[in-house]
Structure formats: structure tokens, C-alpha cells
Amino acid sequence: MTALQEIINKIENILIASDALEVNLNGIDEEQLINKIKEYFTDKEEKILNKEILIKIVNEIRESNEKKVVVLHTNYKEAKDIDAKFEIKNIYPEKTSSSTEDFLKYFNNRFDKIKRLIERRVNFIKDISSLKNYTNGREVAIVGLVYDKITTKKGHILVTIDDPTGVAKVLFIKSDDPNLSKLYDSATKIVKDEVIAIKGKISNSLIIANEIVYPEIPIKSITPSNEDISIVFTSDIHIGSKLFLKDEFEKFIEWLKSDDKSARKVKYIILGGDVVDGIGIYPEQQKELEVKDIFKQYEILKNYLEELPDYMHIFVAPGNHDAVTLAEPQPPIPNDLFKEIKNSNIHLLSNPAYVTLNGLKVLVYHGASLDPIIRDIPGCSYERPTTGMIELLKRRHLSPIYGGNEILPTREDKLVIEDIPDIVHMGHVHKNDYAIYHGVLFINSGTWQSRTIYQMKLGHLPTPGRVPIYNMHTSQLYTMKFSDLSYD
Ligand SMILES: [Fe+2]
Missing domain, CATH: 3.60.21.50 (Purple Acid Phosphatase; chain A, domain 2)
Structure with missing residues (x-):
């Protein structure tokens, strides 16, 4: 499978034209490419990625990543001659009774906030309660808070996650297959109480995972200051x-x-x-x-x-x-x-x-x-x-x-x-x-x-x-x- 096909597999509902496979993707960040492709097709009816469109997207990424030329005016002033410009955002705790109700509110709020961040990276997220309506083999994406993680007798990792509508069991298969093995290694990093998205296939009462998606941080660059401090x-x-x-x-x-x-x-x-x-x-x-x-x-x-x-x-x-x-x-x-x-x-x-x-x-x-x-x-x-x-x-x-x-x-x-x-x-x-x-x-x-x-x-x-x-x-x-x- 080419790198491009692997990338396209991570985006739903987009087809790839064979000429697009000729495009050179060297030095292109996979995540940035996925986001740009999704962005491009958001309002398009025909969702076919051909060579011409891909070249346009790749060129845009290359241009945006080129180091911007910043004119720095070194003023040879010392810190004492430069005005301090600062803003503080303190995070104050609220009063809490530590009641069960407060714990529930706390975790629901954590889930809502992080789900919103994950939604920017994953399409077609389903509520866990709706999974019962789908047949075996159906590909789904869910977001949940990790309730438990165990290793089964056969060495697979079984993760229990929940959202406000229900609970799901997700299986990460231990295997020699390189892709499954990579996914399994990622699953070893799952920790309790974090909010993650899982993509996978429904198989009876389980979801067989094929991807974990974290809310992540976007790629950014620091703009140098004109002030030499x-x-x-x-x-x-x-x-x-x-x-x-x-x-x-x-x-x-x-x-x-x-x-x-x-x-x-x-x-x-x-x-x-x-x-x-x-x-x-x-x-x-x-x-x-x-x-x-x-x-x-x-x-x-x-x-x-x-x-x-x-x-x-x-x-x-x-x-x-x-x-x-x-x-x-x-x-x-x-x-x-x-x-x-x-x-x-x-x-x-x-x-x-x-x-x-x-x-x-x-x-x-x-x-x-x-x-x-x-x-x-x-x-x-x-x-x-x-x-x-x-x-x-x-x-x-x-x-x-x-x-x-x-x-x-x-x-x-x-x-x-x-x-x-x-x-x-x-x-x-x-x-x-x-x-x-x-x-x-x-x-x-x-x-x-x-x-x-x-x-x-x-x-x-x-x-x-x-x-x-x-x-x-x-x-x-x-x-x-x-x-x-x-x-x-
Ligand atoms: Fe310390």
C-alpha cells in the first residue's frame, strides 16, 4: 500500500484517482495533509482526489511551512529599557462539596470539552448507545472516557470506555502483523480517565480497534519577538x-x-x-x-x-x-x-x-x-x-x-x-x-x-x-x- 493510500484510508468518503499516486509527498506531515484534504473537500460534492488537486494541496502545505522571513529590528536596548507587556490567566478552583453529583459533573464536563476537541479530527462520531443498531463488520468511530484497561489471557488489550449514553468494550489484538502491532503498542499507552476516540469494526459485543485518535495539539511555530529580551x-x-x-x-x-x-x-x-x-x-x-x-x-x-x-x-x-x-x-x-x-x-x-x-x-x-x-x-x-x-x-x-x-x-x-x-x-x-x-x-x-x-x-x-x-x-x-x- 502506498503512503497516500494509507493516508486516504484515514479519511472517510474520499476516493483516490490513480494519477494522484504519482505525487511526491516527501517531507509532508501526514496529519497536516489529512487536515488539508478534509478541508478541501468539505464543500465539494465530488469527493475524488486527483493529481491536480493533490499537487495544489501539497504546494500550499510546502509554502505555509517554509520559514517565514521575519525582519527583526535589533534595537540593542537592555531589558530595563523595554516595557514589560504581560497578561496573566490564573485558573481558580471553584468551591466544591466533593459529592457524587460533583464528580459526575466533573467527568461529564471533561468528556464534553475534550470531545469537542476530538471532533475537529474525527468525522461521523457515534453515540455508544447507537452501536446496537449496527451489524457486525460495520466501521464506527466513538469517543469515550477510559473506565478500565486490562490485558486478556491471550495477551490482547481490552479497554472499557463510556460516554453519557453507554459503555463499550474495545479490543486491541496482539499480533505479529506490523500494523496491528503498532496499534497494540499505542494501546499500551492508554490511561484511565482520559478521553479518546476509537475507530474500529463492530464484532458482536466488541469493537475491534483499528485506530486511536487523541485530541492532540495543532502544529504551530513561535513568532520571534522584535525585543531582544x-x-x-x-x-x-x-x-x-x-x-x-x-x-x-x-x-x-x-x-x-x-x-x-x-x-x-x-x-x-x-x-x-x-x-x-x-x-x-x-x-x-x-x-x-x-x-x-x-x-x-x-x-x-x-x-x-x-x-x-x-x-x-x-x-x-x-x-x-x-x-x-x-x-x-x-x-x-x-x-x-x-x-x-x-x-x-x-x-x-x-x-x-x-x-x-x-x-x-x-x-x-x-x-x-x-x-x-x-x-x-x-x-x-x-x-x-x-x-x-x-x-x-x-x-x-x-x-x-x-x-x-x-x-x-x-x-x-x-x-x-x-x-x-x-x-x-x-x-x-x-x-x-x-x-x-x-x-x-x-x-x-x-x-x-x-x-x-x-x-x-x-x-x-x-x-x-x-x-x-x-x-x-x-x-x-x-x-x-x-x-x-x-x-x-
Ligand atoms: Fe520539588
Whole structure:
């Protein structure tokens, strides 16, 4: 089967003319091609893809993907001479009673929101209750919330999914056939409580799957800014812990205050949670604390932030060690803990939150859900936390596995990723890592704490004192090292 035939098989009701098979598809993204073909035929009665139409579509894709020439006006100004232009979208939790009714509303809302996103990628979705009207062998597409996933005695994967109308059982066959084997591998990545589309054939009371479709993120590109300014990403400072790397962190603060050319470009600093070690976070934490008073821990942070130049804007989000409720979405750290701060450019974020900095949209999430994601999705690891971050974005949900980390079951599921960011910043796993997926930059910023006993037991290798810095003008990301400690 040619590549084009395989692609066309994924689109319903479109026929392929034989001359179209001659068209060169080298370098064309399959998903982009499918979307463009669907778009082209939306309002056409005759749905035959011939050579002429395909060449037109392919040329359009090539043109749109060619790097746009952007005239960059380097103004040689320093960050202090450039106005800060930012917008914060905090995600506040609503009050909830945690009743059964609230849980139902929460999951129905999650289903509705993600189904809407999936509908852009899959046509002719059927309600699960309507499947009984179809005969064996009929091809169908359904969307559901994953209720259960088991491996049968024969090694097949059986997934139970439901929508508000009913429940369906979907079978992924274990086979040596390359296509089935690829599909089976994808099924191993299905996690509980996520919303997915399944395409497959009805076979008695089952659906034999032939495709899984995630809501996904579209392909995009970051537009460089005319302003030559940088964003510093850091997290997991853990002030108060005996393992907080005070000297190294102070070197970082000194660098931010220095005349170093790169430091003078820093306009924004994002602190992505666990800014302090907190108290009572885990059993016997007291023994590992240098500062046992939560107010003092924040006071130390406040003193550091007060030293920074006042043209820098600092965004502070909470994590699972901070002085706010653990259940997500977490509200911002209370103002009281930063009261009388001299620097007025401190902005308190919720977890998660969106910050748009001179037009660049950053999704800031501490990353507690990375633990269950790394545990349950093959291919994800603590070594490369961006693997898990990408899986979250593909699922358009910051914490798909319910109960994997603490979630507040609000009537609206606020952890659905509705806005597509340019940059996703997480922390939590104390490991510096970067990736680009569909044009979105994924950053896990590392830590300022040396290796804990807990991390030693689990074999985690943190990367303390490494700071990712993104220049908005050159679109380049680089890492500053403030510690010689290396576990990797
Ligand atoms: Fe942390």
C-alpha cells in the first residue's frame, strides 16, 4: 500500500484517482495533509482526489511551512529599557462539596470539552448507545472516557470506555502483523480517565480497534519577538531544606544582578512551584529541614527576590511543597507571605496558569501529574520528563489519570488544556530537560536542591543549579550552570 493510500484510508468518503499516486509527498506531515484534504473537500460534492488537486494541496502545505522571513529590528536596548507587556490567566478552583453529583459533573464536563476537541479530527462520531443498531463488520468511530484497561489471557488489550449514553468494550489484538502491532503498542499507552476516540469494526459485543485518535495539539511555530529580551525558567528551589543549594542559588541571584550581557536581557523570571520546602509535606520531613518555620522560608525567598533589579518581572506559582491546598488547580500562594515586599513586580500565579509575555504564551504547571504519567505510560521516564509533558499535551489534559495526584472535582474541569501555549514549563521531577513537539517548546527546569534520600531510593538523578533561559528575539534556549553537582 502506498503512503497516500494509507493516508486516504484515514479519511472517510474520499476516493483516490490513480494519477494522484504519482505525487511526491516527501517531507509532508501526514496529519497536516489529512487536515488539508478534509478541508478541501468539505464543500465539494465530488469527493475524488486527483493529481491536480493533490499537487495544489501539497504546494500550499510546502509554502505555509517554509520559514517565514521575519525582519527583526535589533534595537540593542537592555531589558530595563523595554516595557514589560504581560497578561496573566490564573485558573481558580471553584468551591466544591466533593459529592457524587460533583464528580459526575466533573467527568461529564471533561468528556464534553475534550470531545469537542476530538471532533475537529474525527468525522461521523457515534453515540455508544447507537452501536446496537449496527451489524457486525460495520466501521464506527466513538469517543469515550477510559473506565478500565486490562490485558486478556491471550495477551490482547481490552479497554472499557463510556460516554453519557453507554459503555463499550474495545479490543486491541496482539499480533505479529506490523500494523496491528503498532496499534497494540499505542494501546499500551492508554490511561484511565482520559478521553479518546476509537475507530474500529463492530464484532458482536466488541469493537475491534483499528485506530486511536487523541485530541492532540495543532502544529504551530513561535513568532520571534522584535525585543531582544529573555525569560528565565526555574522551579523547585526548596528553600528551607537542608539540601537547598544556598551558595549556588546566591550565585544565580548575583548573576541576575550583574552586568553580564545575557543577564541584562532578562526581563521575566518564572518560578514554577516548590519555591520552599514547606512543612509537614511528608513523614519525618522535620529531620530534613534547615528552616522549620514556613513564614521564615518565604521570608528568605522574599529577601532574594527583593535583591533583583526592579525592571524584572517575577511570576511565582505554587507546587506540592508550597503553602496552599494540594488539590489542583492550586490557588496562588497567599499575598500575606510576600507582604511589604519592596519589589512590586512579583506576580502570584495559580497552578496551572497561563502567562503571556510580549505575545508569547507560556503554560506554567508544576507537574505533580508527571508521577502517574511516567508510571503508567510506556516510554515516559524521569530521565526525560518532557516525554510525559508531551503525552499530557497530546491528551489536552494536565492530569488525565484521576487520583494519580490530588485533583479538586470542580463542576468545570479546569485542567483541560484549551489554549495552545508556545512554551510549556513544568518542574516537580527536578530534572532539566527540553523538547519540541508540534512546534511547542517543552521545558522542565530542574531544581536547587541536591539529591534527596527519596530520590536515591527511586534511582532519580536530579540536575541541580541548571537554569534554562529563552531569548524571545533569537528563539534560542540555552542553559546556565550554577552548580558543579552532577548525578547524570
Ligand atoms: Fe520539588
